Amino acid sequence: MNLLVxxxxxxxxxxxxxxxxxxxxxLTEKSGNLNLGVEGIMYMGGAFGxxxxxxxxxxxxxxxxxxxAIVLALLAAFVAGCxxxxxxxxxxxxxxxxxxxxGLALSIFGTxxxxxxxxxxxxxxxxxxxxSNHLKDSFAAAIMPDFLQGIPVxxxxxxxxxxxxxxxxxxxxxxHLYFTRTRSGLYLRAVGESPATSDAAGINTTRYKxxxxxxxxxxxxxxxxxxxxxxxxxxxxxxxxxxVGWLAVAxxxxxxxxxxxxxxxxxxxxxxxxMYLRVSLPFMPQQLYKILPYVVTVIVLIFTSMRNSRDKxxxxxxxxxxxxxxx
Amino acid sequence: MxxxxxxxxxxxxxxxxxxxxxxxxxxxxLGENGSGKTTLMNMLSGIYQPxxxxxxxxxxxxxxxxxxxxxxxxxxxIHQHYKLIEVFTAAQNMILGLDxxxxxxxxxxxxxxxxxERYGFEIDPSMxxxxxxxxxxxxxxxxxxxxxxxxxLVLDEPTAVLTPQETVKLFxxxxxxxxxxxxxxxxxxxxxxxxxxxxxxSVLRKGQYIGTVETSRTNPQALTxxxxxxxxxxxxxxxxxxxxxxxxxxxxxxxxxxxxxxRLEDVSFTANTGEILGVAGISGSGQKELLEAMTGLYPxxxxxxxxxxxxxxEVELIGKTPMQIRRxxxxxxxxxxxxxxxxxxxSMGMTGxxxxxxxxxxxxxxxxxxxxxxxxDRILEELEVVTPGTEYPVRRLSGGNVQKVLVGRExxxxxxxxxxxxxxxxxxxxxxxxxxxxxxxxxMKGVAVVYVGEDLDVLLExxDRILVLCGGRVSGIxxxxxxxxxxxxxxxTHLGGKEVNG
Ligand SMILES: Nc1ncnc2c1ncn2[C@@H]1O[C@H](COP(=O)(O)OP(=O)(O)OP(=O)(O)O)[C@@H](O)[C@H]1O
Ligand SMILES: [Mg+2]
Numbered sequence: 001m002n003l004l005v006x007x008x009x010x011x012x013x014x015x016x017x018x019x020x021x022x023x024x025x026x027l028t029e030k031s032g033n034l035n036l037g038v039e040g041i042m043y044m045g046g047a048f049g050x051x052x053x054x055x056x057x058x059x060x061x062x063x064x065x066x067x068x069a070i071v072l073a074l075l076a077a078f079v080a081g082c083x084x085x086x087x088x089x090x091x092x093x094x095x096x097x098x099x100x101x102x103g104l105a106l107s108i109f110g111t112x113x114x115x116x117x118x119x120x121x122x123x124x125x126x127x128x129x130x131x132s133n134h135l136k137d138s139f140a141a142a143i144m145p146d147f148l149q150g151i152p153v154x155x156x157x158x159x160x161x162x163x164x165x166x167x168x169x170x171x172x173x174x175x176h177l178y179f180t181r182t183r184s185g186l187y188l189r190a191v192g193e194s195p196a197t198s199d200a201a202g203i204n205t206t207r208y209k210x211x212x213x214x215x216x217x218x219x220x221x222x223x224x225x226x227x228x229x230x231x232x233x234x235x236x237x238x239x240x241x242x243x244v245g246w247l248a249v250a251x252x253x254x255x256x257x258x259x260x261x262x263x264x265x266x267x268x269x270x271x272x273x274x275m276y277l278r279v280s281l282p283f284m285p286q287q288l289y290k291i292l293p294y295v296v297t298v299i300v301l302i303f304t305s306m307r308n309s310r311d312k313x314x315x316x317x318x319x320x321x322x323x324x325x326x327x
Numbered sequence: 328m329x330x331x332x333x334x335x336x337x338x339x340x341x342x343x344x345x346x347x348x349x350x351x352x353x354x355x356x357l358g359e360n361g362s363g364k365t366t367l368m369n370m371l372s373g374i375y376q377p378x379x380x381x382x383x384x385x386x387x388x389x390x391x392x393x394x395x396x397x398x399x400x401x402x403x404x405i406h407q408h409y410k411l412i413e414v415f416t417a418a419q420n421m422i423l424g425l426d427x428x429x430x431x432x433x434x435x436x437x438x439x440x441x442x443x444e445r446y447g448f449e450i451d452p453s454m455x456x457x458x459x460x461x462x463x464x465x466x467x468x469x470x471x472x473x474x475x476x477x478x479x480l481v482l483d484e485p486t487a488v489l490t491p492q493e494t495v496k497l498f499x500x501x502x503x504x505x506x507x508x509x510x511x512x513x514x515x516x517x518x519x520x521x522x523x524x525x526x527x528x529s530v531l532r533k534g535q536y537i538g539t540v541e542t543s544r545t546n547p548q549a550l551t552x553x554x555x556x557x558x559x560x561x562x563x564x565x566x567x568x569x570x571x572x573x574x575x576x577x578x579x580x581x582x583x584x585x586x587x588x589x590r591l592e593d594v595s596f597t598a599n600t601g602e603i604l605g606v607a608g609i610s611g612s613g614q615k616e617l618l619e620a621m622t623g624l625y626p627x628x629x630x631x632x633x634x635x636x637x638x639x640x641e642v643e644l645i646g647k648t649p650m651q652i653r654r655x656x657x658x659x660x661x662x663x664x665x666x667x668x669x670x671x672x673x674s675m676g677m678t679g680x681x682x683x684x685x686x687x688x689x690x691x692x693x694x695x696x697x698x699x700x701x702x703x704d705r706i707l708e709e710l711e712v713v714t715p716g717t718e719y720p721v722r723r724l725s726g727g728n729v730q731k732v733l734v735g736r737e738x739x740x741x742x743x744x745x746x747x748x749x750x751x752x753x754x755x756x757x758x759x760x761x762x763x764x765x766x767x768x769x770x771m772k773g774v775a776v777v778y779v780g781e782d783l784d785v786l787l788e789x790x791d792r793i794l795v796l797c798g799g800r801v802s803g804i805x806x807x808x809x810x811x812x813x814x815x816x817x818x819x820t821h822l823g824g825k826e827v828n829g
Contacts, residue, residue: 202424
């Protein structure tokens with residue numbers, strides 16, 4: 001029991017990172033754009049997010065307040081992600097380059113930029129970038145009141161998490177409502193299903209594609225930042241981040257493009273990723289644990305395609321560029 | 328529309344076309360496949376931008392830069408390949424792009440129902456589009472245009488997939504709208520519809536404007552000549568084959584679909600060499616399932632399909648894979664409803680698409696290009712496919728020309744049994760008759776042809792015998808030379824009728 005509780009709690013910590021990556025990519029893919037650059041975007045988010053908090057603290061010194069640092073880190077990561085996916089949008093939507101190729105390029109580009117910024121901070125500060133313990137604590141703090149956290153079993157599972165987790169859950173719910181209840185959500189889904197149809201109906205497909213892709217990129221980037229300031233302990237750690245973006249892309253499929261599924265989906269994925277630390281079996285090599293999420297994704301794919309339900313398919317125009325006069 | 332010109336790369340689709348439609352009239356736009364009808368109308372609805380030319384409304388020049396502009400000018404269009412979001416409900420499809428309609432789905436549903444009731448259509452607003460049949464989808468398109476309201480209405484081949492009854496309803500709606508003073512343009516290849524519903528007819532040929540005539544002062548023959556540019560004969564020659572032999576025996580064929588609904592029940596008939604067996608029936612009466620079951624694409628619950636070759640040997644086809652069936656010589660020119668999706672690869676040229684059927688003939692890993700190339704050239708010439716060349720991606724061809732490539736390829740395999748369904752759907756008159764001629768040619772070579780068709784007049788003229796399906800069962804088999812349209816119509820709706828062995 002105890003083991004399960006710690007596994008879930010740890011799963012939530014890592015899952016929060018994935019949840020941002022996945023939610024962002026769901027938004028992007030709903031518009032019909034398959035942005036494979038999530039890996040790069042999350043790198044950039046991590047580096048710029050850390051930089052935001054770090055230079056803020058450097059500027060104001062000991063007076064630095066936790067909440068302000070959180071907001072700045074969020075903003076910096078979000079803006080970096082938006083910028084990266086704006087490049088992707090311009091290339092694929094306006095210039096109509098191949099989405100897969102562009103996404104892969106962005107992936108390489110983003111990891112490079114993230115690395116550069118991270119290393120630059122490290123070197124220019126003389127070998128080590130770290131925030132003060134005071135800020136570290138405010139990033140990692142559990143925000144729920146003590147009496148809730150104190151409830152056995154439920155407390156640690158539901159109430160012992162950072163502000164980032166609860167924000168992600170709220171975001172998932174908001175996105176769900178947006179897709180299912182609002183006009184603009186309906187239009188966005190229409191664009192992802194068939195840009196030609198939406199265009200003929202008078203919807204500005206270009207605008208929807210741009211906005212969804214750029215904002216989606218920004219959300220994904222927050223995931224990278226969350227990783228650096230929670231799991232990595234506010235130190236630039238490119239090794240831990242590597243592969244997270246790809247996992248998020250797989251998770252989008254696992255969630256069959258539904259934001260609400262991302263909440264539990266990312267916790268499961270998160271738990272699977274750290275399982276080797278908690279329930280290691282002596283004869284199982286670590287690497288085998290790490291392929292678990294991908295194996296599960298493949299199984300989900302097989303099941304959804306076997307059930308053949310039309311509502312569980314990817315947006316019909318995913319990965320295809322649209323040009324009005326082409327047919 | 329004045330002096331409209333539009334080209335796609337090397338294709339000149341519209342060449343200085345002057346075109347006008349008046350308030351309160353129904354104008355039919357006629358032309359062969361690829362003559363530029365869809366292109367011209369797409370410029371009106373904002374999908375394409377003209378390279379040259381002006382568009383005037385009530386004498387004032389208007390600029391249509393996007394579909395939204397068109398909507399604001401009251402122009403509504405039903406597109407040739409329907410534009411609906413498959414995973415949305417009918418009602419959700421209606422409100423796309425309408426920012427001023429409240430997002431209250433119950434209210435929208437009610438309005439959709441009201442329109443349906445007023446005009447006599449039947450659709451369920453909360454039904455998902457992917458659950459609909461093709462004709463239901465078309466109905467949704469029509470209701471969508473009514474829902475959105477339009478003063479100028481363009482319909483691009485709206486009747487291609489409708490049943491005759493639905494067509495009648497549509498025409499009633501169009502006449503009502505005309506009474507209201509709206510301007511309506513309808514594109515269709517069915518000349519009887521043109522004669523029935525339109526006030527004037529404008530004709531395009533190879534991207535050029537030929538002229539406009541009053542419908543009351545013309546006839547189908549004259550219109551066809553205008554479209555094609557020279558006289559064509561609208562008669563189908565039906566020679567008799569001397570020595571018909573039984574080629575295919577179908578007995579007690581029963582098929583059940585995934586949901587357990589019986590699609591075909593106890594269907595028995597024979598197909599003979601040198602004979603065209605017509606298959607008639609209201610759409611969805613099991614025609615598609617019948618052909619698919621015979622070629623191994625549809626699971627069969629009971630019954631047998633036996634193939635008799637020239638030496639009199641029998642081969643049972645049920646239980647064989649489509650590839651094995653094909654090898655015994657049963658060819659199927661099934662023209663799917665979704666032409667590009669199921670039959671052809673859109674981004675490849677004609678030659679490449681020919682190869683999809685013949686690649687097995689090559690030796691080793693290398694493909695043989697010469698034969699497919701020759702075949703592509705032959706189809707291009709015989710069916711007069713409008714394309715810059717055999718390497719031009721078929722996706723860019725006009726709707727009818729895509730169809731020609733598909734049908735041409737299937738007929739060219741020279742099978743001993745040829746199954747076709749809706750082979751002329753969306754084809755212009757001239758090409759339709761070419762296809763009829765080709766089918767008759769095949770028949771005279773001793774091929775057993777099964778032809779599933781919608782147009783009863785054509786079935787009566789083309790086929791030797793007609794099998795009438797009604798709700799998945801054989802309503803009767805009649806001799807096409809002696810039967811009447813009324814008799815078949817009755818058999819289509821009621822089981823029964825006399826059995827004639829031809
Ligand atoms: N988007 C496009 N890209 C390239 N070529 C095109 C495009 N649209 C149309 N064409 C070409 O323009 C010509 C006219 O096509 P159009 O679709 O207007 O014909 P149509 O009269 O509607 O024929 P059909 O009766 O077969 O529908 C064709 O040769 C077609 O290949
Ligand atoms: Mg057309």
